[in-house]
Amino acid sequence: PTYFIVLLFITRLISTLQGIKTSKPPNHHHHGRHFPAGTLRTDPTAVSAAATDYGHIVHRRPAAVLHPSSVDDIVKLVNLAYDHNVRNHNNNSTSAGLTVAARGRSHSVRGQAMAAANGVVVDMMRLRTARFDKNVNVVVSSSSKPPGPYADVGGEALWIDVLEAALRHGVAPVSWTDYLYLTVGGTLSNAGISGQTFRHGPQISNVHEMDVVTGTGKLVTCSPSTNADLFYAVLGGLGQFGIITRARIALRPAPKKVRWVRMLYSDFSAFTSDQERLITVHASRKQEHDTTAEVRNHNDGGGLDLELDYLEGSVMVDRGGPPSNWRSSFFPTSDAPRIVSLVAQHRVIYCLELAINSYTNHHHHLDTELERLLQGLSYVPGFAHSKDVSYVDFLDRVRGGELELQSRGLWEVPHPWLNLFVPKSRIAEFDSGVFKDIVLRRNVTTGPVLVYPMNRNKWDERTSAVIPAAAEAEEEEDVFYTVGFLHSSGHEGWEEVEEQNREIVEFCERSGMGVKQYLAHYATTEEWARHFGPKWTRFRHRKSEFDPMKMLSPGQRIFN
Ligand code: FAD
16 A cells, blocks of 8 residues: 555656656666756666665665755655645554655765655755755855854755865865765764864854755754754754755865874873873864964963864774775885884774864974974874875865775775764773774774764754763763774675674673764664653654654654
């Protein structure tokens, strides 16, 4: 019966969406991205393209795929689906309701942007094509509200689009993800974290306003002062409350150059103490500075006169050979033997990574300042390396690795990723129980393993994002860590990695660490309720308000 209902719905949809026609199955002249936007596709090519994602673990085929040419197409689709579900509900129909899933860059790894046979996927990449060059609008004038420059950005825009458009005006967003080929709507539905988060907060802390198509098919503008509950619900909201079609992103003057530094540590507590010290000193810095002079003269008593704008870290585990992943090619090749023997000697070593912004092309002052900064740190002597790169090259640093992996056929492989937020008070225990035990013993880890701290006060409690509870730890937790196992495996090996993920999660649960998953995936409502903890009641309440028919982003498996 579901099949027929969906068929009926789609027929109705086609006749109602004025100007939107179903296209014929592709002929040989059409390769993927050249289809015109504004069509509803039910052919196998379109449907199977929407049935996979970056994870290559979950596969689910939707009934149809909307290639929107405008926001209006999305509004119409959601409206029809909503009306349909309401009618069904009033008729006490037992068939599954229709669902709608926005699909951004589909760089989720567990099917979060998918819909099943009762759903329509909205391919936001088609909207990007349809309104490319119009989807990032930079406003630099300081007289406008909110204060400071901002960009109005389509939810379908990639962060690289935002960066390129903003830089033409000498400005840029302040909070990033490591990889820029993700959509604004997709990362704002999670949090959007990277090495800038300790200082500027996640991307969801740097949004002024949004346009959202809610689950009742209304296009609503929301901000901290208008429709505030929708605004905070959507940020970190896992696509549950509406489809973001516009976001107003805060901008600042863009740095010109970046001094990019990595240091190796053999001792975990030295590594984390240095990370925590650095983010504590630098997080409190005044954020608005338009001139280099102001940046350079800014000294808050920490003894460090730098603009540290990025801090991350990673773990290197001895696998009996040279480390190889998209992040390992930083040190000079001549250092490789020394690094290999350091890893072999300690079995697990750590790499602290930071970046210092320079606002002019004359950045000789960085030499002395960097030297001073490094003097206070306890990395293994002789294992620090730095390079100067342009701001764009720094932010877009993962792209080179991606293209290389793509050329070797190693990008479109299973990615059983596990991302965790670990309270600061338990991170040493995590190191000994996970990195130095589970990971070493199982010896299946491929791809980067990231570890870096963030400041809790840069996260807004009102958003839907979930971070470790301050109360779950013995002490006041001002800082928590993100740990990312960004595994990539062969098509055969991912189950072993998944076994390791399970063991890690069980270890954390058994130890009562109060760990939370980031980019979480669960199969049941009960597990989600536990994940949200004290935020669950509000999350559910917001769901019944903004998506009462529980149509949106079914691939998260929270309400579906
Ligand atoms: P999708 O996977 O397409 O969608 C994600 C979810 O959001 C789905 O539920 C979908 O239905 C919903 N959604 C999509 N668009 C919208 C919209 N416009 N409105 C409402 N809901 C929507 N994350 C970080 O925080 N930091 C990183 O450094 C980072 N690096 C990454 C690097 C790589 C190589 C990859 C593959 C992922 C990385 N991620 C990172 C994770 C990434 O932020 C999330 O997977 C994000 O969801 C990807 O965006 P997307 O556009 O592909 O979203």
